Amino acid sequence: MKRLLIVILVVAALWSGYWVVASSYIRSGIEKWFTARQAEDWQAEYSDFRVTGFPNRFDMLWDDLALADPKTGVALELPRFGFFALSYNPLHMIAVWPQTMRISTPLTSVLISSSDLRASLKLHPRRDLQLKGAQVEAEDLVIEGPATLSLGKLNLAMEQVGDRNTYRLGLLAQEVTPPDSLRGSIASGIALPETLQEARLDATVTFSKPWDLSAIDQARPQPRHIQLDLAKAQWGELGLQVSADLDVDDAGVPTGELNLQARNWQALLKLAMDSRALDPRLGQAVEAALKMLAGLSGNPGTLDVTVSFRDGRSYLGPVPVGPAPILQLR
Template structure:
């Protein structure tokens, strides 16, 4: 009995020492990271940083966090951010966001409200912390431009990403699902001035495989974001009332962010979708009539005047409908 008790005391003492050393290392590591960002010209501030969770966890709690990258113009403020890890498996962490936060871009600031926003993140055993897989979920998400009171709402959001290990270049598979996406009142009024569509989209989801120029690891925050070089859209789908849009295809992306390739688009009740695109400014109004005539001919040839199944080409910085350019290509670059 005495031997068993002695062994138990020794194990507890050893584990307590391990937890103390590990938690001190985690705390000093985060503090050093913030210091390095400030040296690089970032705003990187917090009011308190503690590590809790003895004996089985390293739970890092950061209070009144403020980060701003001067090179990209991106900034983030949160009253509390938590990173939880099991002490025996530090490569798997759970990140927990507060119910309210502020995200700023060079164009606009956004107030973000949510319920239970969190992410499970698994990284590789390397100081670069290469991403292996991650899942982010949130409920009752509201995104509002700062100073306004008309949010875009999402009932439930799920974003999953995992590495595709058989590829030579860094490649990841992404899955997105957003339920109950309700555009803000001003956006809905602009897109649907007659109010003929439901308040929220019934479906918004995507499944794609993306090849990047470098891996997603700690350098994606500290240095520069990886840039997509090949995008394989297995399926992207949006359904809003009687309107439905599906897309699939593959494009390559050059160093300037200009795509080349082809995406096949299937549109149900395409005339109303075209009207929404013109209203939103995605298609010039003066070109809409010519485009509608051409699409009408294609749909009649296919035997269903309400449904389109057409390939959109991306060539030389233009979006092509067959041989006809319909507008400039989007620039695909991550800030």
């Protein structure tokens, strides 16, 4: 009995020592990262940072966290943020966001609120904390900005597959309420309910480099090949389904083909132009080409076309309809 007690005390002392050393290492590494960002003219501030959770967890908690990258103009403000990891498995982390936070870019600023927004992150045991996989879940998500978008549920998954630069992406959004301005901008006669029942995406993307810590403090990995197996959404009488196989060069210009199936495509085209997803200056040319292609199918309201991207241009069949989109992450 005495020997067992001694063993227990020794193990407890060793575990306590491990937790103290590891938590000190975590704190020091994070503080150095913030100091390095400030030296690069970032805004990298917080009112309080602490590591708690002894003895079974490492809880990294920030109050009044503010990050702003001067190169991209992207800024993030969180009144509270936390990373949580089990002390015996610190490479599997849970990130928990506050109920409200603000994200700003050079183009706009949005306020994001959610009753529950969290992510599970699995990392490789590397100094750069390379991402093995991630899953983001949210409930009652509301994005308020120039227009308001809300989602009842969101599930976004990202998993490293094949070589270290390739990730499979999956998205399921349910009970999506688009901005009122989009509903109002679509031509009359189209019956649109308040919400999209769901939207789905399944894709495999090869990036210029793996997602790791440098994606935050240096540059985002850029897509180099996109295999879009399915992107699908149904909104009342509007239906859209897309698949694609694209190579993307260093400038973000795609080459390849995108297959698009759309029901009530005229309203979808108007929606794309009003939301600036498609340059309105190209709208008339695109509409004329689509009318011709839809007419060939015998049903002018339904569209099944292939969009080709080559030499920096977009084509509907042999008809050029404008420049190819630029696919780059800021």
